[in-house]
Amino acid sequence: xxxxxxxxxxxxxxxxxxxxxxxxxxxxxxxxxxxxxxxxxxxxxxxxxxxxxxxxxxxxxxxxxxxxxxxxxxxxxxxxxxxxxxxxxxxxxxxxxxxxxxxxxxxxxxxxxxxxxxxxxxxxxxxxxxxxxxxxxxxxxxxxxxxxxxxxxxxxxxxxxxxxxxxxxxxxxxxxxxxxxxxxxxxxxxxxxxxxxxxxxxxxxxxxxxxxxxxxxxxxxxxxxxxxxxxxxxxxxxxxxxxxxxxxxxxxxxxxxxxxxxxxxxxxxxxxxxxxxxxxxxxxxxxxxxxxxxxxxxxxxxxxxxxxxxxxxxxxxxxxxxxxxxxxxxxxxxx
Amino acid sequence: xxxxxxxxxxxxxxxxxxxxxxxxxxxxxxxxxxxxxxxxxxxxxxxxxxxxxxxxxxxxxxxxxxxxxxxxxxxxxxxxxxxxxxxxxxxxxxxxxxxxxxxxxxxxxxxxxxxxxxxxxxxxxxxxxxxxxxxxxxxxxxxxxxxxxxxxxxxxxxxxxxxxxxxxxxxxxxxxxxxxxxxxxxxxxxxxxxxxxxxxxxxxxxxxxxxxxxxxxxxxxxxxxxxxxxxxxxxxxxxxxxxxxxxxxxxxxxxxxxxxxxxxxxxxxxxxxxxxxxxxxxxxxxxxxxxxxxxxxxxxxxxxxxxxxxxxxxxxxxxxxxxxxxxxxxxxxxx
DNA sequence: CTAACTATTGACATCGATAACATTCGTCAA
DNA sequence: TTGACGAATGTTATCGATGTCAATAGTTAG
Numbered sequence: 001x002x003x004x005x006x007x008x009x010x011x012x013x014x015x016x017x018x019x020x021x022x023x024x025x026x027x028x029x030x031x032x033x034x035x036x037x038x039x040x041x042x043x044x045x046x047x048x049x050x051x052x053x054x055x056x057x058x059x060x061x062x063x064x065x066x067x068x069x070x071x072x073x074x075x076x077x078x079x080x081x082x083x084x085x086x087x088x089x090x091x092x093x094x095x096x097x098x099x100x101x102x103x104x105x106x107x108x109x110x111x112x113x114x115x116x117x118x119x120x121x122x123x124x125x126x127x128x129x130x131x132x133x134x135x136x137x138x139x140x141x142x143x144x145x146x147x148x149x150x151x152x153x154x155x156x157x158x159x160x161x162x163x164x165x166x167x168x169x170x171x172x173x174x175x176x177x178x179x180x181x182x183x184x185x186x187x188x189x190x191x192x193x194x195x196x197x198x199x200x201x202x203x204x205x206x207x208x209x210x211x212x213x214x215x216x217x218x219x220x221x222x223x224x225x226x227x228x229x230x231x232x233x234x235x236x237x238x239x240x241x242x243x244x245x246x247x248x249x250x251x252x253x254x255x256x257x258x259x260x261x262x263x264x265x266x267x268x269x270x271x272x273x274x275x276x277x278x279x280x281x282x283x284x285x286x287x288x289x290x291x292x293x294x295x296x297x298x299x300x301x302x303x304x305x306x307x308x309x310x311x312x313x314x315x316x317x318x319x320x321x322x323x324x325x326x327x328x329x330x331x332x333x334x335x
Numbered sequence: 336x337x338x339x340x341x342x343x344x345x346x347x348x349x350x351x352x353x354x355x356x357x358x359x360x361x362x363x364x365x366x367x368x369x370x371x372x373x374x375x376x377x378x379x380x381x382x383x384x385x386x387x388x389x390x391x392x393x394x395x396x397x398x399x400x401x402x403x404x405x406x407x408x409x410x411x412x413x414x415x416x417x418x419x420x421x422x423x424x425x426x427x428x429x430x431x432x433x434x435x436x437x438x439x440x441x442x443x444x445x446x447x448x449x450x451x452x453x454x455x456x457x458x459x460x461x462x463x464x465x466x467x468x469x470x471x472x473x474x475x476x477x478x479x480x481x482x483x484x485x486x487x488x489x490x491x492x493x494x495x496x497x498x499x500x501x502x503x504x505x506x507x508x509x510x511x512x513x514x515x516x517x518x519x520x521x522x523x524x525x526x527x528x529x530x531x532x533x534x535x536x537x538x539x540x541x542x543x544x545x546x547x548x549x550x551x552x553x554x555x556x557x558x559x560x561x562x563x564x565x566x567x568x569x570x571x572x573x574x575x576x577x578x579x580x581x582x583x584x585x586x587x588x589x590x591x592x593x594x595x596x597x598x599x600x601x602x603x604x605x606x607x608x609x610x611x612x613x614x615x616x617x618x619x620x621x622x623x624x625x626x627x628x629x630x631x632x633x634x635x636x637x638x639x640x641x642x643x644x645x646x647x648x649x650x651x652x653x654x655x656x657x658x659x660x661x662x663x664x665x666x667x668x669x670x
Numbered sequence: 671c672t673a674a675c676t677a678t679t680g681a682c683a684t685c686g687a688t689a690a691c692a693t694t695c696g697t698c699a700a
Numbered sequence: 701t702t703g704a705c706g707a708a709t710g711t712t713a714t715c716g717a718t719g720t721c722a723a724t725a726g727t728t729a730g
Contacts, residue, residue: 008686019710024688034708049476054453055399056686059390059715075419077412084410087434096433096454099422118389119431141384227621260621283618286562286595343716354680359718367678391716394685 007050015044027052058120067309068121069097070112072104072128076253077281078298079127082149085302086125093310095122102127104190110135117142123309125302129153129160130195145312147305150298151196152324161304161323165196168294168327169203172276173248175329177211181246181274184208185217187234187258189224189251200250200278216244221254227283231257235265238273245273246335252279252293259287259334274335289333297325342385350379362387393455402644403456404432405447407439407463411588412616413633414462417484420637421460428645430457437462439525445470452477458644460637464488464495465530480647482640485633486531487659496639496658500531503629503662504538507611508583510664512546516581516609519543520552522569522593524559524586535585535613551579556589562618566592570600573608580608581670587614587628594622594669609670624668632660 009027013020018037026033026041033041058064067090071079087097100116102109110132116124123144129151131139139146139157146158151165173184186204188197201218208215219237221230234254238247249255255277262269269275269289277284277293284291304323311317344362348355353372361368361376368376393399402425406414422432435451437444445467451459458479464486466474474481474492481493486500508519521539523532536553543550554572556565569589573582584590590612597604604610604624612619612628619626639658646652 006686009688010686020686021688021711022709025709028688032708037708049472051449051473051476052453053394053455053686055390055394055455056715057688059388059394059717060686060688062715064390074422075415080410080415087409087436096450098431098433101422114386115431118387120388120390137384138386141386227617256621260623263623282562283621286591286618286622288595288598288623341716344718345716355716356681356718357679360679363718369678372678388716391685392718394687395716395718397685 006053007048008053009050011048012041012045012050015048016041062120064120064122065095066119066121067095067097067123067125067306068100068113068116068119070100070102070109070116070124070126072102074099074101077283078252078279079150081298082127082302085299086306089303089306090310093314095310106130106132106135110138113138122313123147125149125305125309127151128196129156129162131157145309147308149301149305150296156320156322159305159308159320159322161301161308161321161325163296163301163325163327164203165199166203166206168296169200169248169250169278170207171203171327172278172294172329173204173207174211176246176248176274176276176335177207177213179335181335182213183216183243183245184213184248185219185237185241185244185246186215187219187221187237187247187249187251187254189221189230189254197250204248204250217241221251224251224253227253227257228260229257230254231259231261234258235261235267238262238267239265246270247273247275249275249277252277252281252284252291255291255293255334256281256283256287259289259291263288270333270335276335280330284330285332291330292332292335293330295328295330297327300325341388342383343388344385346383347376347380347385350383351376397455399455399457400430401454401456402430402432402458402460402641403435403448403451403454405435405437405444405451405459405461407437409434409436412618413587413614414485416633417462417637420634421641424638424641425645428649430645441465441467441470445473448473457648458482460484460640460644462486463531464491464497466492480644482643484636484640485631491655491657494640494643494655494657496636496643496656496660498631498636498660498662499538500534501538501541503631504535504585504613505542506538506662507613507629507664508539508542509546511581511583511609511611511670512542512548514670516670517548518551518578518580519548519583520554520572520576520579520581521550522554522556522572522582522584522586522589524556524565524589532585539583539585552576556586559586559588562588562592563595564592565589566594566596569593570596570602573597573602574600582608582610584610584612587612587616587619587626590626590628590669591616591618591622594624594626598623605668605670611670615665619665620667626665627667627670628665630663630665632662635660 009020009023012023023041026038100112113135124146126148127150129148148156148160149162151162259275277291280293280295284293344355344358347358358376361373435447448470459481461483462485464483483491483495484497486497594610612626615628615630619628
């Protein structure tokens with residue numbers, strides 16, 4: 001464990017007989033150095049095994065090359081498309097992402113944000129538009145581009161790339177009514193989870209009301225313990241409420257769980273009961289029957305958000321934007 | 336966009352009439368300051384909206400609080416358990432992870448590593464034991480704890496938490512033969528993908544040989560384009576080779592795809608053909624029939640790796656370790 | 671009463687890079 | 701010939717914190 005002292009610009013400068021700033025310029029490719037000098041410096045740097053210290057660079061230049069990404073969770077499949085496309089899009093431009101998990105809780109989100117901010121990210125992408133007052137202040141005070149995603153509002157902190165959860169649920173419900181379904185119950189994941197599930201429920205309710213229908217019940221999975229486990233709860237609910245003809249799930253994973261468990265219990269889907277989800281994760285299309293659901297453009301949101309950040313940091317655009325990526329209905333086998 | 340200058344320790348020091356170092360100590364909770372002084376400093380810091388600059392702190396203290404995590408991909412479900420458990424376990428100790436994707440390629444891995452190293456992470460967790468020479472040198476030269484995971488070898492760079500892919504495939508194959516299967520074909524994802532798939536194939540082959548059986552064919556999905564798409568290719572393969580009684584997939588996702596597509600095509604599983612996977616992602620248990628597969632302890636590996644890093648950084652242990660987390664066979668519906 | 675000690679606080683250097691400004695030198699137009 | 705100019709390089713200050721060692725004040729023992 002000899003642990004030789006790390007090589008710095010200074011060491012290279014001494015070896016090359018030039019000043020540190022020349023080395024810095026040479027290695028950054030700043031076209032301010034003679035090709036010959038650069039070649040020599042590069043060679044020495046390589047020989048000494050030089051590894052640039054981005055920490056020092058960040059401190060001085062006030063650019064960390066980090067983008068903070070705050071999502072409710074990255075554990076499941078729901079947000080992973082978004083995170084991946086952010087990472088890919090920003091990676092192209094040389095940025096690294098640092099992820100924080102808000103666990104569907106704005107207090108937790110604030111805590112995460114407070115930790116991330118200390119690393120002085122060059123930009124922030126954050127899920128949702130509902131934050132604590134302190135979080136909003138923090139985001140504004142950072143003086144870096146901020147993009148909220150996965151939701152819609154009139155007054156974002158800065159830019160916004162999302163869709164209206166309420167509107168999607170509303171339209172989806174109307175379409176289901178058009179298809180002939182009348183006796184809906186609504187199933188949700190933990191309701192305290194920000195207010196996206198809440199908005200979906202409201203959109204659903206408004207559509208029912210608009211069509212003069214009443215709800216035939218609702219059930220909440222208070223603690224999400226996996227798809228199959230939630231599915232068992234929902235199977236019981238479905239059995240207990242035989243009058244239902246459609247289970248409207250505001251959460252994709254519980255919809256998948258419900259479908260799998262109902263099918264295993266021998267319930268015919270969609271003849272005995274239709275089940276629909278919200279989100280379209282990959283697993284939705286491999287179950288039997290494949291899930292009819294709202295297709296959220298998670299990857300597109302990530303990509304657009306990343307682009308906005310990238311362009312803002314490159315000085316290309318300075319305007320804040322609001323972008324609605326909409327949604328699609330994926331009609332498959334469960335409704 | 337007024338962009339006030341950021342608040343630093345100095346500003347607080349001036350406002351409180353003390354030196355910056357005292358502020359630093361107070362805010363770090365170093366028990367070297369009078370409770371009264373601390374209270375006052377904390378109050379002022381809060382009032383000024385002070386946000387500690389971890390970049391500066393990292394530079395001076397040579398501790399970034401970052402752990403680099405290098406995985407083949409984080410896009411799918413395969414490695415996400417591992418990454419999540421790493422993140423959770425390290426999060427408890429106040430560390431943040433920065434992720435790099437090697438895309439199943441050791442040259443790419445090296446490139447990613449070279450980028451990550453510049454951020455001076457306090458530790459590295461990296462999938463696989465096969466790296467370029469330069470990567471290995473880089474890892475050693477960093478003088479931070481390194482844990483390789485998801486594989487097994489005699490001479491890790493530093494510590495290792497994994498399992499033997501070869502051995503798992505070997506044992507699994509033997510167990511399948513015990514169950515009565517005799518006419519195997521092997522299906523793999525892209526083979527250039529490091530050598531884990533290769534090792535699995537070898538373990539499978541050795542078991543066949545040991546039992547005096549021959550292979551009835553093999554197929555490679557050269558470019559993975561999703562579960563269902565791979566499944567179509569495998570369905571065709573299965574139809575073309577009606578003598579097979581078991582399709583041994585070295586990749587979980589293609590096993591799922593094959594199962595789904597075969598079932599949709601009306602092929603009886605496992606009666607007409609058995610299909611097995613390798614990895615046990617969550618989707619494996621929701622398909623019909625649920626997939627019989629090797630259960631890899633991805634979360635356990637992540638957690639153990641994170642613990643090793645954490646303990647090493649806390650000075651608790653200094654020994655390098657090799658830990659084999661083994662594997663389980665999950666007998667479900669497809670074999 | 672003084673030495674010895676502990677508890678607090680401070681001064682200064684430093685981590686490794688880069689921004690800002692300065693300098694040198696050769697070239698070329700006036 | 702001179703001065704303006706641009707290319708290449710250098711000098712110095714600085715980013716914002718913390719490690720190290722020094723200093724001050726208050727307390728206790730002898």
